Amino acid sequence: MARWQPETTQRLVVAAVDLFTEQGYDATTVAQIAERAGVTKSTFFRHFADKRELLVAGQETLCRLLTEGIAEAPAGAGPLDAVAAGLERASSALGPANRALGPRLKAAVAASTELQERDALKSVGLAAAMTAALVARGVPELVAQLAAELGVLAFKRGYAQWSEIDRDETTGLAEHALAALNDLRQATTALT
Structure with a gap:
């Protein structure tokens, strides 16, 4: 997975919303969001403190x-x-x-x-x-x-x-x- 890709924040938000819709907010992990967005978990945390913060991107x-x-x-x-x-x-x-x-x-x-x-x-x-x-x-x-x-x-x-x-x-x-x-x-x- 590449560390820095264009529009990472937008991809993370889209991945999270899709996963929240598919399997529910509680069942969705940060690791799943990062994987769906094509980034590492540490890249996720460079952009957001937790998965709740995706909503206020x-x-x-x-x-x-x-x-x-x-x-x-x-x-x-x-x-x-x-x-x-x-x-x-x-x-x-x-x-x-x-x-x-x-x-x-x-x-x-x-x-x-x-x-x-x-x-x-x-x-x-x-x-x-x-x-x-x-x-x-x-x-x-x-x-x-x-x-x-x-x-x-x-x-x-x-x-x-x-x-x-x-x-x-x-x-x-x-x-x-x-x-x-x-x-x-x-x-x-x-x-x-």
Whole structure:
């Protein structure tokens, strides 16, 4: 097995999700994931602390892109418009490989309490990053938290729709995430 191959992280994630789907999270070992990805076990541990961390691969990049998009939104943009700018920026980093992985990842998470917990922590991290970016723009903290939570929900709904539609469909993740954010914005009017 070669020690350093291109796109090792992505291969490890795909191998893990496939194994989690085939035989369950608990029955899957790090050695099996490494073997399926064509790397050594020590290479696995250079990329991830444990198999749970595979679920949050790319979270730092996603948080950075969300916050950059929010920070770069026009000065007069309201909180949800700034969140929309963050969603657009973050969506640009996800391509066909992420889209194809979506349904399998969803099935793996649904079948494992441990992965559900890790997924929830990922959502908390994304919301915290967006909240901080909005507060830095001068948005009051409570409003920033609410806008960030709606942003996370919009991203998740948009990603789910994008990953489950016909592969010939050319609509990108950004369009789905922004449509989900608009739906949520409209739904909030029914709360009063």
